[in-house]
Amino acid sequence: MRVYLHPDFSLRGSKLHDVHLGAAYRLSPDAVWLLKRLYKNAELAQLVSAVVAQRSVSEEDARAAVLTFYAQLGMVGAVRVVWDGLVWWRVRAWATWRQRERASLLGFIKSMWRAYGWLSLGMTSIGILLAHFAKLPLMYGALPIFLFVSCAAHEAGHVAAAKTTGMQAVVLSHVGYSAVSYMPRRGKDRVLTSLAGPLSGAIVCAASGIGEPHILLPLVALAIMHVCCLLPWSADGAAIWRP
Numbered sequence: 036m037r038v039y040l041h042p043d044f045s046l047r048g049s050k051l052h053d054v055h056l057g058a059a060y061r062l063s064p065d066a067v068w069l070l071k072r073l074y075k076n077a078e079l080a081q082l083v084s085a086v087v088a089q090r091s092v093s094e095e096d097a098r099a100a101v102l103t104f105y106a107q108l109g110m111v112g113a114v115r116v117v118w119d120g121l122v123w124w125r126v127r128a129w130a131t132w133r134q135r136e137r138a139s140l141l142g143f144i145k146s147m148w149r150a151y152g153w154l155s156l157g158m159t160s161i162g163i164l165l166a167h168f169a170k171l172p173l174m175y176g177a178l179p180i181f182l183f184v185s186c187a188a189h190e191a192g193h194v195a196a197a198k199t200t201g202m203q204a205v206v207l208s209h210v211g212y213s214a215v216s217y218m219p220r221r222g223k224d225r226v227l228t229s230l231a232g233p234l235s236g237a238i239v240c241a242a243s244g245i246g247e248p249h250i251l252l253p254l255v256a257l258a259i260m261h262v263c264c265l266l267p268w269s270a271d272g273a274a275i276w277r278p
Contacts, residue, residue, distance in 0.1 A: 036079040037117040038105055041135055043205070044113045046070050051113065055137070056203055056218045060111075069104050109133050111216065112207045130210040138194045138204035138215065146206040147187045150213040155183035174250050181243055181250075185236045185257055189264075190215050192235025196228040214270070229274040236261035 040046075043055040049067055050059045062070065072085050079101065086097035108114045112135025118128040134149060136142030163176030190206065193215035197204040202224065204217040215232070219225035240258035244251045266272045 038073065038079065038082075039115045039117070040070070040073060040108075041113050041115055043135065046074075051108075053111070053113075053218075055205060056216065058218050065100075066104060069101065111135075112205065133207045133209050133212070136206045136208070138197070138206055143191065143194060143206055146208040146213055147183075147190065150208040150211065151183040151186055154211055155179045172249055174247060175253070178250065178253055181240070181254060182257060184243075185239045185261065186213065188239040189232045189236030189261055192231035192233075193217075193228055195235075196231035200224040200227060202228070226275050229271045230265070233261045233264040233271055236264075 043053055045052050045054055046062075046067070049064075050061055051070065052059045068089075069082075069086070072082055079098075082101055083094060083097045086092065086101060087094055090097065092100075105114055105116070109116075109132055112133050116128050116132050129149075134146070136146045158179035159177055161176075162179060163173055166173050166176035190213050194204055194206070197215065197217045200219075202217045202219060204215050207214045207216055215228075217228060219228065237258040240254045240261065244254040244258075247254070263269065264271045265275060267276045
């Protein structure tokens with residue numbers, strides 16, 4: 036396993052700077068020490084050995100600390116992971132580690148495919164078979180496609196609003212998950228960008244319902260799911276309602 040710091044990030048003193056978004060994360064002395072060694076030791080085994088030698092801890096504790104640190108960096112897409120060895124571990128890493136892409140057209144497409152592409156195709160294939168055996172309209176089996184498109188529209192709404200207000204944005208994704216990260220300069224920019232995602236997803240569902248009235252009820256349910264993202268305990272809702 037090899038880990039590299041994403042080129043969007045740089046270490047300056049005790050802070051990890053997200054150069055693209057203009058954000059900074061304060062690090063503990065131990066985190067700074069680990070990050071400096073990350074520049075020198077891309078291999079997990081080498082970094083664990085360095086921790087064991089310098090901190091006089093067991094290899095098990097050192098490995099746990101390093102992996103925890105990687106996971107924290109991975110939350111904001113700050114690391115790129117290259118998994119060696121078994122194919123299964125490489126697939127698992129691709130499926131579970133958040134990948135970071137710039138909010139360009141190509142970056143957005145790559146992120147949406149990673150998050151929903153194969154998952155949507157697999158679920159749609161199963162759904163069509165079930166609909167066929169249950170003697171239901173095959174369009175019911177295609178509902179995962181509508182879910183995928185509405186989720187992509189949700190994130191596209193965030194990106195479009197961020198771009199409109201002059202903010203830089205990145206898209207984080209792994210299989211079944213996507214999110215747009217940005218740094219609002221004003222409260223109204225945060226509110227507008229947070230609103231744009233759920234409303235875009237709901238509008239796409241409503242428009243699809245007009246075109247496919249025989250699956251209107253499932254599409255209404257999907258629209259409600261997006262609107263629920265405006266509630267205070269969801270990520271978008273919290274950004275809207277917090278002072």
